[in-house]
Amino acid sequence: MKKVVKFGGSSLADAGQFRKVADIIHADPSRAYVVPSAPGKRFDGDTKVTDLLYALYHKAAEGGDMGPVLDTIRSRYQEIIDGLQLTDFSLDDQFAEIEARLKEDPQSDYAASRGEFLNAHIMARYLGYEFVDAAEVIFFDEDGNLESKRTKKAVAAKLENIPRAVIPGFYGMGHDGKIRTFSRGGSDITGSIVAGAVKADVYENWTDVSGFMVADPRIIKDPVNIDTITYRELRELSYMGASVLHEDAIFPVRGEGIPINIRNTNKPEDDGTWIVESTCQKSGYVITGIAGKKGFCTVLIYKALMNAEVGFGRRVLQAFEDNGISFEHMPSGIDTMTVVVHEDEFMHKEQKVISAIHRYVQPDVVEIESDLALIAVVGRGMKSMRGTAGRIFSALAHAKVNVRMIDQGSSELNIIIGVANEDFENAVRAIYDIFVVTQL
């Protein structure tokens, strides 16, 4: 049994959290490879080290005085080192190098990456594991995208003879020999890459919640947890705004059939959420989760006999593509087609898109409606269950929410419902209520 364990910033925010992490690692000898984030917030209103490092970069780029920010960052790490009583350990050399490099050639990705770099040094020392620099094994191409194959090979080769290692999350080496980072929260991706490369049995992702919740806790008080969710369900939910894991973190393990287990560092006794390729485990409820976002708009194109015009849909979408706009959904009728897009992506280009649609398909009418919220009700169990859609719509009717759009893919994994922005929270509550609370 081999596990890769990734710990998020709040799990490593101070020495007390480091101790919890070490206890978790020592409790299971199969936890062989550890991927740490940078120290996160210790309390509400605190600043993440990564944000301090971006601020440091800005100071350096302006040619300003880096001293105060650098001191704050240094003291965050020193507090951890002192708290763990690592008396003969220091990061002085690393800090001297960071300062010198930022003075000479300030780079934002380099600066940001040092949060995990330094934390991994402490972690390796505290655990007695080997430090493996991510810059030696994780590679990005010219466009800043991960070079998956090369990276996987390099990680596997490097770790083949290292039974226990700490590999900092969030960054790797760019094509130009300079440090590159993933987008924010990217240590999740590093953990997944390492797990995929060493063919781990499990990728454990430790954070400050006990997994995914059926609905957003900012809308539903104490929502229930999801025990098991498939990769596909998770994609749907995270795309629609459920955020616990970085969206791209599922790909490296998904290809290897490795499950991800989201766990809570502050409650290690909780089983957390299992993210798996496929499962015969039934979820406790018909639905697995509800997520949603506000701020969409619909572009309705009406043209009599559009159904008989070959290539109509392609030409409509061309108008969006020409303007660099991606679409979310596209429900259609016989003589109508509706394209759902993100308001902020679309708004400043709307007139260009409308004239392109006129040019390409000569519609009878084009109508735009805004302030739409989309809600995804996701669940592998919905396929085999009669009346799911009926329950959703009667719940919404009872809650006096008007449904403006419905889209159910033929995979029957999810139903997308469009409601007015102002009805969003009410609608989520009504759906949660019917499937989880009353289960009527």
Ligand code: ASP
């Ligand atoms: N430290 C980075 C961030 O704050 C990456 C991570 O934590 O995954 O985004």
